[in-house]
Amino acid sequence: MQFEYYSILSISREATPEEIKKAYRKKAMELHPDRHGWDKQKEAEFKKLNEAYGVLSDDQKKAHYDRHGTMDNHGHWWFGGFGGGFQGGFDAGDLGDIFSSFFGGGFGGQTGWRSRKRADIWEDIEMRLRISLEDSILGGTRKIEFERSTTCHHCSGKGGKTETCKSCNGHGQVRERVQTVFGVMEQARACGTCGGKWEKIIEKCTYCHATGKIKEKIEKTIDIPKGIENGMTIKLRGEGNKWNDGNGDLYITFTVPENEGGLARDGADLHYSVRISPAEAVLWSERTLDLPILGKRSIDIKAGTQHGLVIAFRDEGMERLDRKWWKGSLMIHIEVDIPSKLSSDQKKLYEALLQSEWGKMKKGWMEEFFGS
Ligand SMILES: [Zn+2]
Ligand SMILES: [Zn+2]
Incomplete structure (x- = not known):
């Protein structure tokens, strides 16, 4: 409850x-x-x-x-460590940093950024999920499998066949007089024989080895939030370890590559480089790019385009998880590719071009350098 x-x-x-x-x-x-x-x-x-x-x-x-x-039933609520199903690959000492987490709107109903405190980790299960950059851009679903602890259904979590504790006659408590803030009161203390459980196990449950808990394998299809970044965590409420008095949560931390098929991600922005020839940069060109994941985009290369120019497509980057009302940009980086191999025709044209430039230079640097 x-x-x-x-x-x-x-x-x-x-x-x-x-x-x-x-x-x-x-x-x-x-x-x-x-x-x-x-x-x-x-x-x-x-x-x-x-x-x-x-x-x-x-x-x-x-x-x-x-x-x-x-x-928690077990008294170790403070830094209780991980639930049984933890499958991560990182050091617990780093958790505070790693979980600058996102709790997606579709999961817990909470949207926003929050740091996870270590005290939260208790009956929760942590897992890592590797997805592609494409999954992160397009969103979608993914089937996951994990193991969690749950109440043993053979013994209802009691650990075996039980009978009423004789030491406390099923009270679960023994009485003692103690000094309290209200004065001397008779207070109940947990019975030492049955640990306050009112009952004693007389025949251990072989199914759960008297622990009252068993492992169950869970298969689940989860949504991949669009724009999820490497290291971000989503929370699936109540999907962690299940006990009689409540459930832990399942935390899924995503591993997402920063680069895929020439597309590179930087936050919500996507970067892609296109190489053009010197002639295209000098004169003019029009290119239709077939970008990975995003599909076709046309770019107009104007006369006199400089190396390093960036053509931005606004709102064509990734979804922003923190500010849903706008997306990142797609940035096309123009790189002028200096050819190292030329056909004989091209070589003649470049030589003619060079002659023309030298002619214009007259008292240019070459004459100064080599002498006239
Ligand atoms: Zn007892
Ligand atoms: Zn059992």
């Missing part, structure tokens, strides 16, 4: 620390087992109330809970 701690305390998610404390104090008085003769139902509610307050009164735990709507 998501965010149930707030409803347990009957407060809104915007409640201040003071309000949380006040709400807890009120409920604790109402539900305290001493007032109900250890009624099992009230006792369970009291236990849950303490659990809720334990989380919501701790800044760090609360921050985590506010993000996930649930807490």
